Amino acid sequence: MITLSESARQAIAQHAESTYPHECVGLLIGRLEGGRKTVEEAYPAQNTWSAEVGLTAAEQEHSLRDRFYLDPRDYMRADRAARARGLDVVGCYHSHPEHPAIPSERDRVGAQGVGGGPIFSFLIQSVRSGQAAELTAWLLTEDGERFVTEELK
Amino acid sequence: MAVTVSIPTALRQYADGRASVELAGGPVGQLLANLVEQYPQLGRQLYGDGGQLRSFVNVYVGDEDIRYLQGANTIVPDGETVSIIPAIAGGNVQTFKRSNV
Numbered sequence: 001m002i003t004l005s006e007s008a009r010q011a012i013a014q015h016a017e018s019t020y021p022h023e024c025v026g027l028l029i030g031r032l033e034g035g036r037k038t039v040e041e042a043y044p045a046q047n048t049w050s051a052e053v054g055l056t057a058a059e060q061e062h063s064l065r066d067r068f069y070l071d072p073r074d075y076m077r078a079d080r081a082a083r084a085r086g087l088d089v090v091g092c093y094h095s096h097p098e099h100p101a102i103p104s105e106r107d108r109v110g111a112q113g114v115g116g117g118p119i120f121s122f123l124i125q126s127v128r129s130g131q132a133a134e135l136t137a138w139l140l141t142e143d144g145e146r147f148v149t150e151e152l153k
Numbered sequence: 154m155a156v157t158v159s160i161p162t163a164l165r166q167y168a169d170g171r172a173s174v175e176l177a178g179g180p181v182g183q184l185l186a187n188l189v190e191q192y193p194q195l196g197r198q199l200y201g202d203g204g205q206l207r208s209f210v211n212v213y214v215g216d217e218d219i220r221y222l223q224g225a226n227t228i229v230p231d232g233e234t235v236s237i238i239p240a241i242a243g244g245n246v247q248t249f250k251r252s253n254v
Contacts, residue, residue: 067244110242113209115163
C-alpha cells in the first residue's frame with residue numbers, strides 16, 4: 001500500500017497539467033515501513049526523452065506526448081536529497097495525457113532498471129483535456145513481467 | 154577509508170535490505186564484482202546475459218557516469234561514493250500486460 005500526502009497528490013496533478021499535452025515524470029520521496037510507503041513529497045523531474053534514448057528505430061515516430069525518460073542524474077539528486085533527510089525514493093510517477101492511468105508495455109520495459117517488488121511504486125496520473133483525472137498505483141512483479149495494482153490512499 | 158556503494162531502493166531487497174555497502178577502493182568493475190559476490194542476487198539485476206551492465210542500470214563514481222569515464226576500469230579512490238542508479242522510461246499507446254491482485 002502507498003499513502004500520499006495531500007500536498008504530494010496536488011503536486012503530481014499540477015505537474016501533469018503543466019506539461020500537458022506532454023508526459024511528465026518525477027519521483028516520490030517518503031518513508032518505507034515494510035511494504036508500506038508514505039509519500040511526503042513529489043520530486044518533479046524533467047521529461048528528457050528524445051528519439052536518441054529510444055530502444056528501437058520505431059521510436060522516431062514518438063514524441064514527448066507519449067514517451068518519457070527520467071534522467072538518472074535527476075534520480076541521483078533526488079536519492080541524495082532524500083537520504084540526507086533520512087527518507088527514501090519510494091516510487092516514481094508519470095502522466096498519460098488523454099489516456100487511461102494504466103501502464104503500457106513500454107512502461108513495463110522502461111521499469112526494468114528499477115527492480116520489482118513491493119517497495120517501489122509506479123504512479124500514473126491520467127490527464128484529460130488538460131485537467132488531472134484519475135491517479136493509480138502499480139507495482140512491478142519481481143520477475144519484471146507485469147504490473148499489478150497497488151492500493152493507493 | 155572505504156568506498157561507499159549506494160544501493161537504490163528497489164534493489165536493496167537483493168542486498169540484505171542495505172541502503173549502502175562499504176567496499177575497498179579500486180577499479181569500479183572489480184568493486185561491482187565484489188559487491189555481486191557478496192550479494193549474488195544483485196547480479197541478475199545489474200548485468201545482462203552477456204555480462205554487460207544492463208542498459209537501464211547506471212553507475213556513477215561521484216557525479217560522473219562511468220560510461221563517460223573509463224568504464225569498468227574507472228578507479229574509485231577510497232572515500233568516494235559509487236551510486237547505482239536506474240533510468241526510468243516509458244510512455245503510453247502500446248498494448249499492456251496487467252493483472253489485478
